[in-house]
Amino acid sequence: MIRTCANILFGLALMAVSVPVSANETGSSRVMLSVQEQKNWQAIGRLNVTGIGYCTATAIGPDLILTAAHCVVDKRTGNSVRPDRVHFLAGFRAGTFAAHGQGREIVLMQGYNRSMRTVDRDIAFIRLAAPLPATITPISTGRGVQPELSLHTLSYGLDRAQIPSIERDCRLQSRIGAVIYTSCDGVPGVSGAPVIQMVDGKPVVVAVASAVMARQKAPMLHGTVLAVDAAEHRLEILFRQFEGTDVSMPDPVRDGS
Template sequence: MKTRISGLAGALAALVLAGTGAMADGAGLRGLATGDDSRGWEGVGRLDLGGAAFCTGALIADNLVLTAAHCLFDKATGARIALDTMEFRAGWRNGRAAAYRGVRRAVAHPDFVFEGEDRGMDVALIELDQPIRNSTVLPFAVDEMPRRGAEVGVVSYAHDRADMPSLENVCHVLGRQSGTLVLDCDVDFGSSGAPVFDFSSGAPRIVSVVSAKATMAGDVMVSLGTSLTAPLADLHAMLDQGDGVFSRVRPTATVMGRDEAGSSTGAKFVRP
């Protein structure tokens, strides 16, 4: 789990510690506490998983939620989570959602490896049991991976903000390697699957999803995101072909916990 990430870690840690200022320039998290604050973000929701955990997800069609592949598996056992125990709560805020939906199908990318180090394939699509056709809950467009140095933003839930999403509207792409983005965005447990947005065209467009949080050399905190363009096309094809849920992905190892996230050298990461 260290090789590819730690190969990027040294260069990025040097970049950050050399004084790029990216870690200090972020606007920080802003809670979307009111209806006015959250207007336009209702398509981001909390994905409840078996009543014991949750991730963040975002609508990209009226019946499709984009999230991280590892969210579909129990982090303690590596077993798949039963679809009938999942619920997407669009715009979840202060005990209420703009829409509640169950899950009909869920597909993880076939190249995703539960215990692997490649964050570029940590992508999943969830098909809801019914479309969300609500003028206040609108899906987001998807775009290509941003360049290094680009400003992005994240809307996410987390363990310490489980009942209200937060927006970080300025964080940065510190680097990219293959299908993995390294970001200075503020994420925590529950933020897995959160959409990473590019605002450069005016309307927010999803360019990645949060896969993990990481510690680089010198205890520099970063977050890792996935590529979308090719993996998302693969997931759409799987749904179109009626591919069996989880038929290609059989995890064999448990995910790291808070106290097991890595080794004493290189980068260490944990799925948030």
């Protein structure tokens, strides 16, 4: 079991109310996507959880959403929230969105425990009540983080909660088991966000943002992203927990190695 150290402020990503902090104040290297750029990333959206807050999440299949487990766990009970309280807004931007999906079923990685801060298991799937429209192209998964490739993140940070931001070309710093230490910029709201690598010119989700390694606490928590490995073999373990699953896990991207 891997636990976060004391300077990781775990779960702050569920704060749903924006505060007036500018990009310059946080020193963020994330850049807001233009309207045109966002059309290429419609599978990434805001995950709104009624009564709790929001995170970032990614459609990796027509009805399959990948996010961080703590985003869909009630911290008072330690149990996952009712699926119908979860709403995925694909391509969310300033109150508009390309598609809406409501949760039907939630599964957490086996052994995840929010109170114990088991970051290495902080991933979850949400099965939607109905598939997203064909206009939303899911992002593929693959074999996990490849150290030689740069990382990219797309997220709804609390400093820009209404418009997605992208950070290109951050790096893998180190890893301990399934826990990925990155140089990627992090603030509350990035939890659940995809960590992406380009494999043969295609975006592939390789990890999921879990927490922020804080280097600044005011005026807003700010630091680097701690992520969880989302390699295909781990996602298959997660996928098998769905009850009565009648479809297969989406095929991962192969890099020819």
